[in-house]
Amino acid sequence: MKDPSELPHPSRADLKLTQVLFALSDPARLAIVRHLAAGPQEMANCCAIDPNMPKSTKSHLMKVLREAGVIRNEAKGRNRLLSLRQDDIDARFPGLLQSVLAAE
Amino acid sequence: MKDPSELPHPSRADLKLTQVLFALSDPARLAIVRHLAAGPQEMANCCAIDPNMPKSTKSHLMKVLREAGVIRNEAKGRNRLLSLRQDDIDARFPGLLQSVLAAE
Numbered sequence: 001m002k003d004p005s006e007l008p009h010p011s012r013a014d015l016k017l018t019q020v021l022f023a024l025s026d027p028a029r030l031a032i033v034r035h036l037a038a039g040p041q042e043m044a045n046c047c048a049i050d051p052n053m054p055k056s057t058k059s060h061l062m063k064v065l066r067e068a069g070v071i072r073n074e075a076k077g078r079n080r081l082l083s084l085r086q087d088d089i090d091a092r093f094p095g096l097l098q099s100v101l102a103a104e
Numbered sequence: 105m106k107d108p109s110e111l112p113h114p115s116r117a118d119l120k121l122t123q124v125l126f127a128l129s130d131p132a133r134l135a136i137v138r139h140l141a142a143g144p145q146e147m148a149n150c151c152a153i154d155p156n157m158p159k160s161t162k163s164h165l166m167k168v169l170r171e172a173g174v175i176r177n178e179a180k181g182r183n184r185l186l187s188l189r190q191d192d193i194d195a196r197f198p199g200l201l202q203s204v205l206a207a208e
Contacts, residue, residue, distance in 0.1 A: 017207045022129035025122050093207045099199035103121045 005075035007066060012088040015069040020089065023068035024100055028053075029061050033070060033084060037101050040083035042076065109179035111170060116192040119173040124193065127172035128204055132157075133165050137174060137188060141205050144187035146180065 024030055028050070035041065035048030043049070049058055062082070065071040072083045089097045128134055132154070139145065139152030147153070153162055166186070169175040176187045193201045 017204065018129050018131050018134055021125050021134075021204070025126035025129050027122050030122055030125075093203055095199050095203035096207070099197055099203055100121065100125070103197045103200070 003075070007073055009066060009072060010069040012069070012091060015088060015092045017093060019068040020070060020093065020096070023065050023070045026061075026064075029065055029070075030100075032061065032065065032082070034101060036071060036082055036084040037086070037097075040081055043073070043080040043082050046082060107179070111177055113170060113176060114173040116173070116195060119192060119196045121197060123172040124174060124197065124200070127169050127174045130165075130168075133169055133174075134204075136165065136169065136186070138205060140175060140186055140188040141190070141201075144185055147177070147184040147186050150186060 024033060031048045032046065035046060043062075049061075062071070062073055066073045069085055069088060072081075072085055074081050074083075084097075086097060128137060135152045136150065139150060147166075153165075166175070166177055170177045173189055173192060176185075176189055178185050178187075188201075190201060
């Protein structure tokens, strides 16, 4: 039986360059990516997410990042663990994430 | 007097990472960027632009790329010359364009 808390994630082979670029092209989404570059974070503790942001907006940000294959969003007890899919992005698009994270 | 055929272009210092990523995040815009990586092209001869595309759609693609600072669009006689602002993007976001152009 499928765990209802498991969200679908594209495989490494299915990552699409334009979709990854789109996911990174929004300041709020990019702030989350920069934050997760330091390591996985529980969603509730991710300080790159504005605490005043409506829940629906936050869910949408996470959905765009997850569906593009930029982050993993996995159940962890009663919380959710967010992590950057750096290895997958580096494997498919070498240098891309590095240049984006290095840019001011 | 300002030449009415001169369109505004952001300066190198004014390029914004998220705006550049957005400009690159669309397959039709990315195809034009890849094409211009080989050298400047007259808009009328740019075979990366679908000839069946409505003029308004084509104008919008060019506007997004120009306003993000990804391409220059300059009057050249009765035509327009399109060129990739590779030096400006490389100076501001080292490695970004290279990784995007190298990706399959």
